[in-house]
Amino acid sequence: MTALTEDRLDTAFLALADPTRRSLLARLSVGDATVGELAAPFAMSVQAVSKHLTVLEQAGLITRRREAQRRPCSLNREAIGPLVDWLDAFRRRTEEKFARLDEVLARDLSPTTPSPAHPDREE
Amino acid sequence: MTALTEDRLDTAFLALADPTRRSLLARLSVGDATVGELAAPFAMSVQAVSKHLTVLEQAGLITRRREAQRRPCSLNREAIGPLVDWLDAFRRRTEEKFARLDEVLARDLSPTTPSPAHPDREE
DNA sequence: CTCGTATTCAACCGATTGGTTGATCAAAGG
DNA sequence: CCTTTGATCAACCAATCGGTTGAATACGAG
Numbered sequence: 001m002t003a004l005t006e007d008r009l010d011t012a013f014l015a016l017a018d019p020t021r022r023s024l025l026a027r028l029s030v031g032d033a034t035v036g037e038l039a040a041p042f043a044m045s046v047q048a049v050s051k052h053l054t055v056l057e058q059a060g061l062i063t064r065r066r067e068a069q070r071r072p073c074s075l076n077r078e079a080i081g082p083l084v085d086w087l088d089a090f091r092r093r094t095e096e097k098f099a100r101l102d103e104v105l106a107r108d109l110s111p112t113t114p115s116p117a118h119p120d121r122e123e
Numbered sequence: 124m125t126a127l128t129e130d131r132l133d134t135a136f137l138a139l140a141d142p143t144r145r146s147l148l149a150r151l152s153v154g155d156a157t158v159g160e161l162a163a164p165f166a167m168s169v170q171a172v173s174k175h176l177t178v179l180e181q182a183g184l185i186t187r188r189r190e191a192q193r194r195p196c197s198l199n200r201e202a203i204g205p206l207v208d209w210l211d212a213f214r215r216r217t218e219e220k221f222a223r224l225d226e227v228l229a230r231d232l233s234p235t236t237p238s239p240a241h242p243d244r245e246e
Numbered sequence: 247c248t249c250g251t252a253t254t255c256a257a258c259c260g261a262t263t264g265g266t267t268g269a270t271c272a273a274a275g276g
Numbered sequence: 277c278c279t280t281t282g283a284t285c286a287a288c289c290a291a292t293c294g295g296t297t298g299a300a301t302a303c304g305a306g
Contacts, residue, residue, distance in 0.1 A: 006142050013140035016210075018264085019129050029217040035283060048265055050284065055263095069273045069282050080214040087139075087210060091203040094152040141294085158253060171295055173254065178293095192252045192303040248306085255300070263292070270285070276278085 004082045008060065012083055015059035020044075021052050028062060028075040035071050127205045131183065135206055138182035143167075144175050151185060151198040158194050 015021055024038055039049035053073060056062045060079045064071050138144055147161055162172035176196055179185045183202045187194050 006145075009145065010140055010142060013136045017133055017136035017140055019133060020264090022129075022132065025213070029213070036281090044264090045266065046283070047267085047285090051264075054284095066272095069271095071283060075217060077214070077217045080210065080217065084207060084210045084214055087203065087207045090148070090152070091200070091207055094198060094200045094203065143294090159251090167294090168296065169253075170255090170297085174294075177254095189302095192301095194253060250303105250305085252303085253301080256298085257296100258298105259294105259296075261293080261295100264290095266287100266289075268286085268288105271283085273281085275280080 004086060009083075009086065011055075011059040012061065012079070015055050015061055016083075018052070018055075020049075021056055024049070024052060024056065025061060025075065028073060029077075032072045032074040035073070038073065127209060132206075132209065134178075134182040135184065135202070138178050138184055139206075141175070141178075143172075144179055147172070147175060147179065148184060148198065151196060152200075155195045155197040158196070161196065 016025075020042065023042075027033060027038060027041075035046060035050055035053065038053070039046045042049060053062065053064065057064055057073075060076055062073050062076050064073050139148075143165065146165075150156060150161060150164075158169060158173055158176065161176070162169040165172060176185065176187065180187055180196075183199060185196050185199050187196050
C-alpha cells in the first residue's frame with residue numbers, strides 16, 4: 001500500500017517545500033476547488049498555479065478530475081499519513097538511539113554509583 | 124520555540140527532498156561523523172557531500188562543530204519534532220474536515236433522522 | 247618550515263524550478 | 277456558427293540545484 005519508495009519521498013517533500021503549494025493544500029483541505037478558484041488569491045498567473053497543481057498531483061497529494069470545462073482538484077488525504085509516519089519513525093529512531101546512548105553513558109561514567117539514570121539531557 | 128516559520132518549512136522540506144541528504148541524516152542518527160566519513164559511502168566528491176551538509180545545516184537539521192582540522196557533524200534531533208507536528212496537524216485538520224463532512228452527509232441523506240444539531244462551524 | 251590530511255571556497259556546467267506570455271483545446275451559451 | 281470561459285500546452289527566461297574540478301585554508305606531524 002503506497003509503499004512510500006525513496007522516489008515518492010523525494011517528490012512529496014519537494015512538493016511540500018514550497019509555500020504556494022502548501023497554501024494550495026491548505027485551501028483544498030477545506031474542500032475541492034477549481035484551478036481558477038485556487039489561483040484567485042495569488043498574485044501569479046493561472047498557468048503558474050496549474051504547474052504547482054501538477055507538482056502536487058505527481059506527488060500523489062491531490063487528484064484532478066474533469067467536470068465540463070472545469071478541472072476541480074481534491075486533496076488526496078490518505079497520502080499525508082505515510083509522510084507523517086516516515087518522519088515520525090525517523091524521529092523515534094533517533095530518540096531511541098539517544099536513549100540507548102544515555103544508558104551507556106550512565107553505566108560508563110559512574111561504575112561505582114547506583115547511577116540515578118539521568119546525567120542530564122537536552123540543553 | 125523554533126517558531127517553525129514558513130521559511131523554515133521551505134528549507135526543511137527541501138532538505139528532506141533529496142535521498143542523499145536523507146541518507147546522511149540516517150547515518151548521523153547513529154552517531155556523529157566527519158565529512159570524510161559521511162562522504163565515503165557515496166559515489167560523489169567530498170565537496171558535493173559538504174554542500175549537502177550545508178543545506179542540512181541551514182535547514183537546522185544538523186550542526187557542524189570544529190575539532191582540529193576535522194568538522195564533525197551531529198544530528199539536531201530537536202528539529203525533527205516540529206516537522207512531524209506540522210505534518211500531523213495538517214493531517215488531523217483534513218481528517219476533522221472530513222469527519223464534519225461525513226456528519227453533514229449523514230444528516231443530509233437521511234432527513235428523517237433527528238439530526239443532532241450541528242449548525243456548522245468556521246470557514 | 248614543509249608535508250599530508252580534512253575541509254571549504256570558487257568557478258563552472260547541465261538540468262530543473264518557478265515564473266512569464268501567447269497560442270491552443272474543450273465545453274457551454276448566445 | 278461564433279464567442280466566452282476554464283484550463284492546458286509551448287516556448288522562453290532568470291535563478292537555483294546537484295554535481296564537477298581546482299585552488300585555498302586550517303591544522304597536526306615530521
